[in-house]
Amino acid sequence: xxKRNRIAFFLVIVLMAAFSGCTKKWEDHDGITDxxxxxTLMQAIAHTPNLTKFSELMVKSGYxxxxxxxxxxxxxxxxxxxxxTLDPSIVNDSARLKRFVGNHIANQSYxxxxxxxxxxIQMLNxxxxxxxxxxxxxxxxxxxxxxxxxxxxxxxxxxxxxxDNIWEFVNSTxxxxxxxxxxxxxxxxxxxxxxxTQIGVNxxxxxxxxxxxxxxxxxxxxxxxxxxxxxxxNQYTLILLADNAYTAEFNKLTPWFKxxxxxxxxxxxxxxxxxxxxxxxVYTASQLPDTIVSQFxxxxxxxxxxxxxxxxxxxxxxxxxxxxxxxLKDKFPPIYIQGExxxxxxxxxxxxxxxxxxYNPLTxxxxxxxxxxxxxxxxxxIRYLLRGVNSMRYNAYWVAVNDLQTTPLWQxxxxxxxxxxxxxxxxxxxxxxxxYNNFSEVPLGQFTFSxxxxxxxxxxxxxxxxxASNNNAITLDYIKLEPAF
Numbered sequence: 438x439x440k441r442n443r444i445a446f447f448l449v450i451v452l453m454a455a456f457s458g459c460t461k462k463w464e465d466h467d468g469i470t471d472x473x474x475x476x477t478l479m480q481a482i483a484h485t486p487n488l489t490k491f492s493e494l495m496v497k498s499g500y501x502x503x504x505x506x507x508x509x510x511x512x513x514x515x516x517x518x519x520x521x522t523l524d525p526s527i528v529n530d531s532a533r534l535k536r537f538v539g540n541h542i543a544n545q546s547y548x549x550x551x552x553x554x555x556x557x558i559q560m561l562n563x564x565x566x567x568x569x570x571x572x573x574x575x576x577x578x579x580x581x582x583x584x585x586x587x588x589x590x591x592x593x594x595x596x597x598x599x600x601d602n603i604w605e606f607v608n609s610t611x612x613x614x615x616x617x618x619x620x621x622x623x624x625x626x627x628x629x630x631x632x633x634t635q636i637g638v639n640x641x642x643x644x645x646x647x648x649x650x651x652x653x654x655x656x657x658x659x660x661x662x663x664x665x666x667x668x669x670x671n672q673y674t675l676i677l678l679a680d681n682a683y684t685a686e687f688n689k690l691t692p693w694f695k696x697x698x699x700x701x702x703x704x705x706x707x708x709x710x711x712x713x714x715x716x717x718x719v720y721t722a723s724q725l726p727d728t729i730v731s732q733f734x735x736x737x738x739x740x741x742x743x744x745x746x747x748x749x750x751x752x753x754x755x756x757x758x759x760x761x762x763x764x765l766k767d768k769f770p771p772i773y774i775q776g777e778x779x780x781x782x783x784x785x786x787x788x789x790x791x792x793x794x795x796y797n798p799l800t801x802x803x804x805x806x807x808x809x810x811x812x813x814x815x816x817x818x819i820r821y822l823l824r825g826v827n828s829m830r831y832n833a834y835w836v837a838v839n840d841l842q843t844t845p846l847w848q849x850x851x852x853x854x855x856x857x858x859x860x861x862x863x864x865x866x867x868x869x870x871x872x873y874n875n876f877s878e879v880p881l882g883q884f885t886f887s888x889x890x891x892x893x894x895x896x897x898x899x900x901x902x903x904x905a906s907n908n909n910a911i912t913l914d915y916i917k918l919e920p921a922f
Contacts (some may be wrong), residue, residue, distance in 0.1 A: 549581035602668035776913030
């Protein structure tokens with residue numbers, strides 16, 4: 438019993454000593470933290486001996502006042518030695534200086550060592566910089582996590598210039614003048630009522646009346662409908678073609694965009710070329726695959742030996758290439774017209790129209806189609822409008838599933854309309870018998886379009902009217918138009 442009491446007493450003494458030591462360390466921690474929290478971020482920077490130059494730049498750029506607000510910030514401050522190589526022209530240009538200093542400050546607190554993987558952080562100038570562990574972009578964090586009452590300061594051994602994003606690079610570069618010129622030509626002024634000045638109210642409609650000289654903003658068709666490579670929050674890869682490569686690929690495309698004028702043909706051909714040269718994600722030269730697929734599903738062949746230069750940007754990378762030899766079959770993939778998405782009908786036969794989901798045993802997948810029966814109209818048709826059909830020859834196919842009856846079998850025809858001598862004419866391919874339970878593509882024939890234009894396609898049913906045994910029927914899963922070069 439005595440031995441057991443001695444051991445218990447000894448344990449109590451040890452625990453008291455340990456607790457006393459922990460208390461002292463916590464008091465020391467509190468003392469350091471409290472002292473640091475008496476200073477603002479700007480005071481912490483100004484009181485750090487090797488941050489004199491950056492402190493001056495903060496004041497000159499006006500960021501000393503910005504980080505003096507009640508918000509929380511993180512500052513990555515380059516040392517005086519690091520700033521010795523800073524271009525004086527940046528210091529003497531207020532806009533460039535603000536952009537430069539703002540590239541070292543972010544909202545919220547980011548602690549060094551807390552990011553295991555790369556973390557893209559938005560700076561106050563709108564750019565994103567990567568922090569990972571003890572690195573800030575290419576700079577080393579030599580002194581970290583200095584607390585202030587409105588954030589934290591890290592000292593870095595080099596400054597990080599504010600790079601252009603991909604779109605800014607395109608605007609300023611002298612490489613690839615032909616492709617650059619076309620991309621910039623896609624910029625136009627559009628009216629934005631949210632930015633316009635209202636000068637009255639229409640008494641009839643009650644809608645606002647705007648001063649039309651206000652509210653005009655610049656929009657670019659490439660950024661709007663391809664990839665917005667001006668977006669700083671995401672990362673992209675852009676291929677710029679050297680003039681010889683741009684001209685070679687452009688000339689391959691012009692026969693398929695014949696219009697009424699050379700200007701519209703050239704503009705359509707150029708857009709069809711550049712739309713497949715921007716990609717989401719960053720691909721360095723070594724990371725580029727032999728073939729990369731654009732967001733429009735086009736295979737882009739990559740010959741790495743044709744990369745003549747690569748430029749890093751704030752939101753990705755730009756490669757200049759002397760060759761991108763597109764395969765026309767990849768550039769012009771087959772066009773599909775879905776049967777269950779009609780544009781119009783010859784007459785309203787809603788009660789005789791069925792939108793179905795079926796299973797295709799050949800593909801192992803479900804599909805949607807349209808089925809019309811017993812509509813009692815001769816030469817009834819379903820119309821489909823297809824925008825932007827190229828000036829080329831197409832092989833036509835369809836999948837049209839008859840799962841109604843083995844007899845009688847009906848016939849369908851595919852046609853398209855065009856205007857001749859002010860008259861609308863429908864060109865029809867030969868009639869095709871719709872076999873029972875045929876889930877395969879059926880070849881229909883060829884269409885040739887002489888100009889690039891919108892086209893109306895028609896699926897015609899039988900030439901006679903009937904309400905007996907599904908003699909009048911139309912069915913369609915899809916139409917496929919395959920370019921025949």
